[in-house]
Amino acid sequence: xxQTEIKNEFPKSIEGFGYHFNEEGQLRDIKTNERFDFYVxxxxxxxxxxxxxxxxxxxxxxIENELVEKYNLKRQIIPLESDDDHEEEETLKSRIxxxxxFLECQNLLLIIQGSGVVRPGQWARRVIINDCLxxxxxxxxxxxxxxxxxxxxxxxxxxxxxxxxxDGEVIKRAYVxxxxxxxxxxxxxxxxxxxxxxxxxxxxxxxSFGGINVTSLLDEFAHEFKSRVAGVALADSVHSVSMVPSxxxxxxxxxxxxxIKSELPLSMKIxxxxxxxxCRCYSAGHPKHxxxxxxxxxxxxxxLQHVLEKRSSEQNEEPETDKDSIEVDETExxxxxxxxEKTEGIGKTExxEKTERIEKPExxEKTEEIEKTExxxxTExxxExEEVDKMEEIEKVEKTEEINEIExxxExEVEKMEEIEKVEKTExxxExEVEKTEExEVEKMEEIEKVEKTEETEEIEKTRMDKTEEMDKTEETKKICDxxxxxxxKVSDLDSHAV
Numbered sequence: 001x002x003q004t005e006i007k008n009e010f011p012k013s014i015e016g017f018g019y020h021f022n023e024e025g026q027l028r029d030i031k032t033n034e035r036f037d038f039y040v041x042x043x044x045x046x047x048x049x050x051x052x053x054x055x056x057x058x059x060x061x062x063i064e065n066e067l068v069e070k071y072n073l074k075r076q077i078i079p080l081e082s083d084d085d086h087e088e089e090e091t092l093k094s095r096i097x098x099x100x101x102f103l104e105c106q107n108l109l110l111i112i113q114g115s116g117v118v119r120p121g122q123w124a125r126r127v128i129i130n131d132c133l134x135x136x137x138x139x140x141x142x143x144x145x146x147x148x149x150x151x152x153x154x155x156x157x158x159x160x161x162x163x164x165x166x167d168g169e170v171i172k173r174a175y176v177x178x179x180x181x182x183x184x185x186x187x188x189x190x191x192x193x194x195x196x197x198x199x200x201x202x203x204x205x206x207x208s209f210g211g212i213n214v215t216s217l218l219d220e221f222a223h224e225f226k227s228r229v230a231g232v233a234l235a236d237s238v239h240s241v242s243m244v245p246s247x248x249x250x251x252x253x254x255x256x257x258x259x260i261k262s263e264l265p266l267s268m269k270i271x272x273x274x275x276x277x278x279c280r281c282y283s284a285g286h287p288k289h290x291x292x293x294x295x296x297x298x299x300x301x302x303x304l305q306h307v308l309e310k311r312s313s314e315q316n317e318e319p320e321t322d323k324d325s326i327e328v329d330e331t332e333x334x335x336x337x338x339x340x341e342k343t344e345g346i347g348k349t350e351x352x353e354k355t356e357r358i359e360k361p362e363x364x365e366k367t368e369e370i371e372k373t374e375x376x377x378x379t380e381x382x383x384e385x386e387e388v389d390k391m392e393e394i395e396k397v398e399k400t401e402e403i404n405e406i407e408x409x410x411e412x413e414v415e416k417m418e419e420i421e422k423v424e425k426t427e428x429x430x431e432x433e434v435e436k437t438e439e440x441e442v443e444k445m446e447e448i449e450k451v452e453k454t455e456e457t458e459e460i461e462k463t464r465m466d467k468t469e470e471m472d473k474t475e476e477t478k479k480i481c482d483x484x485x486x487x488x489x490k491v492s493d494l495d496s497h498a499v
Contacts (some may be wrong), residue, residue, distance in 0.1 A: 010054040014062055017055050025133030027059075036129050056117060056125050063121040063128075063137055064097075071142050073097040073152065079178045080192060092162055092176045096120065096189055097154040105151030107308060108199035111138060112155045114208025114238075115182065120154045123207055124290035135294040141205065144301055151199060155189055157182035157213055182209065183216040190217055195224070201311050203304045204232040207293045211237025211258065218252065219245040226251050231307030233300040234258040234279075236292035241278030252278055257303055259284040259296035267299045 011017055014027075019036065022028050027036050036055075041047050067073045076096050097120050102108060117125055127136030134140060138154065145152050160179050164172040178188035194202070206214045211234045218225050226248065237258050244252045256279040262270060266285030273281035282299065284292035 010051060012058055012061075014055070014058050017051075017058065019055070021062075021133060026131075027129055052129075053117075056129070059125070059128060060117075060119045060122065063133075064095075064119060066139075067097050067121050067142075067154070071139075071146070073099055073142075073154070076193075078188065078192075079176070092174055094156055094159040094176045094179050094185070096156050096193075097152075098193070099146075099152040102151040102153055102193070103197050105149070105197070105199055106201065107148070108151040108153065108194070108197050108202045109141075109145045109304075110153050110155070110194065110202065110204045111141060112157065112186065112204070112206040112210035112213050113138075114210055115158060118158060120156045123293045127290050127294075135291060140294065140297055144297070148301075148305070150203070151197065153189065153193060155186060155210075155213075157185045157210075160185070182213055186213045186217055187220050190221060200228065200315075201230045201308055202228045203308070204229055205235070205300065205304075206232070206237060207235040208238055208289065210234070211239040212243060214256075215239055215243045215245065215252075218248050222248055229255070230311040231304055232256040233303055235296055235300070236261045236284055236289050237277070240276055244278045249278060253280075255307070256280070257282060259292060259300065261287055261289050261292050263287045266295065 014020060015030065018030055019027050020030050022033075028034065029037075038048055038052060040051065064075070068075055074097065076098050077093050078096060079093075099105070113120070113122060114124075121138050122128065122136065123138065124136050129136075142152060157179075159176065160181060161173045161175040163170045164174065179185035204214055214232055214234070214237075222245065232255060234256065235258075237260075241249070253274075258273075258277050258279055258281045259267070260270065260273060260277075260281050260283065262268075262283035262285075264270065264283035264285075266283055268283045270281045270283060282296075284296040286292060286295040
């Protein structure tokens with residue numbers, strides 16, 4: 001989502017928040033060199049969360065600027081001006097990042113991040129803030145791709161709409177045309193950029209929800225995708241086999257590897273996960289989802305380089321007979337050391353059937369064996385064409401059903417989001433009511449304390465007055481006694497004189 005308003009009390013730069021990235025790529029306090037402190041106001045969770053989000057937005061802008069200034073990528077605004085004929089949507093723009101040579105390069109790498117708040121160049125905001133840039137961003141992937149002279153396209157599937165608010169509530173959503181959803185964004189980028197690129201060999205790297213976007217591309221551009229993409233590397237993708245289009249599941253199984261979060265050693269094979277994901281699965285070498293892409297970078301690039309070499313060797317091979325319909329899955333031939341699978345030699349692409357026609361040698365009659373071979377090839381070719389026609393018909397039906405299912409899922413997601421917003425609003429209201437009740441309780445207690453203190457003061461004052469009165473009475477009694485003694489003494493003296 002594109003934010004429409006930022007509270008004035010929060011700055012727009014990392015330095016404005018009092019932080020910077022040190023030489024190790026760690027976010028540190030400029031003055032104290034301490035790590036990021038979330039609880040700047042211990043009693044104000046809402047403020048702390050909003051501050052964290054605004055800092056995240058500033059970091060996102062910093063990273064995107066680095067893509068241009070440090071890694072020399074081009075910021076491409078979408079939708080393109082040539083197809084932007086809607087005046088009311090003129091300001092609703094998004095962006096992707098391209099290498100300067102993406103149109104002319106031989107090998108092209110597509111990078112698709114996960115869902116949520118992450119923008120181009122990021123894997124996980126939390127890792128960037130609490131750990132470092134190297135583990136939370138795409139920087140290492142970009143450097144490796146550039147070292148290998150690969151072209152690069154970085155997608156931006158999460159920037160889909162502008163939320164228009166009034167009195168703190170969302171009253172309308174205006175969508176970015178062509179990027180109304182993550183899937184539509186990926187399809188737009190493929191249509192307008194990938195298709196125009198000359199690269200014969202395309203590589204795809206998807207993290208988290210990026211795996212689901214890959215299945216959408218495979219479904220939308222099945223033939224072009226399978227013919228141009230040499231291999232797909234996923235890092236803890238959240239897709240399932242049910243999301244993989246049925247017409248391409250065999251291809252997906254042979255050309256996709258998912259490095260999933262696990263406590264197992266890096267790249268150890270996890271065969272039981274294949275049934276769920278529909279592809280080969282290996283350990284990412286870390287038990288947390290947000291670290292999968294950064295920890296699995298070495299085996300991922302080994303795999304991508306391997307499939308490139310394999311595709312090149314296949315293209316350079318001369319046509320030979322007797323190799324019709326040969327498919328080799330070299331995964332079974334991979335060596336193992338102490339139970340850890342080697343990543344070299346994995347990721348074989350789907351076999352391409354070769355039905356080369358045997359030409360008649362010049363000046364020599366065809367033999368019966370050659371004629372028989374030709375006839376067999378013709379028969380197989382006819383069968384293949386019938387199978388293709390049949391599969392295309394099935395694909396149309398399945399695609400229609402899947403589109404209906406996707407639309408239904410989207411509606412459910414929208415309803416779910418609205419329900420979540422209602423719940424969050426209700427919870428916020430309850431919290432405010434609780435806080436108000438607590439304040440009233442505090443005021444009530446303070447009032448009671450005042451009353452009790454007043455009563456205590458009055459009691460003390462009364463006791464003091466009682467004591468004073470008692471002392472006065474005692475003093476008066478004493479005086480009376482003294483007077484009586486004086487009188488008695490006088491009488492005694494008179495009596496003694498009289499005697």
